[in-house]
Amino acid sequence: MTSDDSAASGEATASGGAGSESGSGSEGSAGPFPGGTVRHGTGVTSTRAFPSDGYPANLDPFVLFERFYIEPDEGFPTHPHKGFEIVSYMIEGGMDHEDSLGVRNTAQAGEAMRITTGRGIEHSEFPAGEGGCNGLQLWVNLPREAKEAEPDYADATAAELPTAETDGATVTTVVGEGSPLELRTPMEYLDARVDDAWTWEPPADWAGFLFGVAGEGTVDGRAFGVGDVRVRPAEGGPVAVESADGLRLVAVAGRPHGEPIRQRGPFVL
Numbered sequence: 001m002t003s004d005d006s007a008a009s010g011e012a013t014a015s016g017g018a019g020s021e022s023g024s025g026s027e028g029s030a031g032p033f034p035g036g037t038v039r040h041g042t043g044v045t046s047t048r049a050f051p052s053d054g055y056p057a058n059l060d061p062f063v064l065f066e067r068f069y070i071e072p073d074e075g076f077p078t079h080p081h082k083g084f085e086i087v088s089y090m091i092e093g094g095m096d097h098e099d100s101l102g103v104r105n106t107a108q109a110g111e112a113m114r115i116t117t118g119r120g121i122e123h124s125e126f127p128a129g130e131g132g133c134n135g136l137q138l139w140v141n142l143p144r145e146a147k148e149a150e151p152d153y154a155d156a157t158a159a160e161l162p163t164a165e166t167d168g169a170t171v172t173t174v175v176g177e178g179s180p181l182e183l184r185t186p187m188e189y190l191d192a193r194v195d196d197a198w199t200w201e202p203p204a205d206w207a208g209f210l211f212g213v214a215g216e217g218t219v220d221g222r223a224f225g226v227g228d229v230r231v232r233p234a235e236g237g238p239v240a241v242e243s244a245d246g247l248r249l250v251a252v253a254g255r256p257h258g259e260p261i262r263q264r265g266p267f268v269l
Helices: none
Strands: 020-022 036-039 045-050 062-070 076-081 084-092 095-099 104-107 112-116 121-127 133-141 152-156 163-166 169-175 187-194 197-200 207-219 222-225 228-231 239-242 247-254 261-264
Touching: 045 207, 045 228, 062 121, 062 207, 062 247, 062 261, 084 095, 084 169, 084 187, 104 112, 112 169, 133 247, 187 197, 187 239, 222 228, 222 247, 239 247
Parallel strands: none
Antiparallel strands: 020 261, 036 045, 045 062, 062 133, 076 121, 084 112, 084 133, 095 104, 095 121, 112 152, 163 169, 169 187, 187 247, 197 239, 207 222, 207 228, 207 239, 207 247
């Protein structure tokens, strides 16, 4: 994603947006709140968790998070990035990735890619085949000492991502214990399918959020559905998720760097 998008309904244009500098992301509602609509310059539409009107800031160590919807005739031609890491996780359809490292890969539903942009990389993203695709993309800031790291790429098939049955949920680890995808920031990225009750409790000093992918239920007793966002309270503690008919969400948390996030379009300085 280029993140050089123009403002659209629900998109944040305040602190934390493209061309902004933000810190811990303490401003804005913890939610649940609906994600904002973003239309990228290439025509691709996304539902953005943050920065958005509901949460107009970054969430250290996270720069942004969104669910993208790419139609068959749309996509992202070759464009540059630097200064952060990208995790793309496919929900439906496939996405072709090609980059300046010489990598070509197609990620299908349930598969993930990690790009360390470091000192600079160029890549493109288009739907695979004749259909469209949609998925989730997370930008994770690189700590100051790693901004000039060599760019790198890794991917994981659905079979390589560990999935465990727990009381009330089935949880796939996209990033975290058992996953082949590693980032330079300590973090976890879980895909949880909740059919009863599930409790999410990452380390107390980590920042995090939930994002609704499918179905409906409640988070800490409040209604939660597709495109909804719940930012973990600053004081930490467990987050209770419940659903009678099925709720799929992702739960993402990471250790803050305690450094300003200076985003300039596709670059994080």
